[in-house]
Amino acid sequence: MRNRRYETVFILPADLGEGRQQELLDRLDGVVDKGGGIRIKREDWGVRKLAYPVKKQPKGHYYLLDFVGNAQIVSELERQMRMLENVLRFLTVKTEDRVDLEAAKKEQAEERDKAAAKEAAAREAAAKEAAAREAAEQKKAAEEAAEEEAAASTPEPEAVPEEDAAPEEAVQEEQKTEG
């Protein structure tokens, strides 16, 4: 059967749990894979306000699935989406009538690399942030311990520890802005 390029936009409820959402996405991906299609990319448009309520929902999470496949995949995909109650709306549009399978595979690989790079960058940023937060906490803890120690060893009037505390706070703030 002839392969064409399609894009399917579908809307999931905004309040659906992340696990349920992933389950649905995997299931729809599976339909394309099983039919021998090539999934080029999936766009996540995020949660948007609907122009009018659908199934009493004021907001929806939009997704776009870009794939190459035959008509059977499309009908199976639409059948599944009709059955699933959590799909508020869907629309499949043919974007290309003639596709070069090799080019499609190449594009798929490119998109995958792009997505992986993006994910890696996000993960790195998150790790960096976590490390910075941890370092700040450790420093804070150390300072607190030092303060306590100082307070214990020199039970003097409050003027001395207060002077100590001021520069320490400044250091902490500097670190925060860096992170």
Add this chain to the structure above:
Amino acid sequence: MIGRREQRRKTKRRLYVRKKVCRFCADATLQINYKDPRQLRYFITERGKIIPRRISGNCAKHQRKITLAVKRARHLALMPYTNMEI
């Protein structure tokens, strides 16, 4: 008498008619896309009705594309079918 009056009205009306150019023909880089409701909003009224090409000045080819795009956007709740609040 009546004929002359009609003729006058016609000529008077023609004075105000200005030939509009289809913006999509004038600028080939403009794409009509159902996924971009902000662009399509220009072609619907406040109530959400599609503006006729007699007013928008689109050519027939691009008006058809606009209509299709608006209808697709409506189905996906990106645009309203009606807007009764206004």
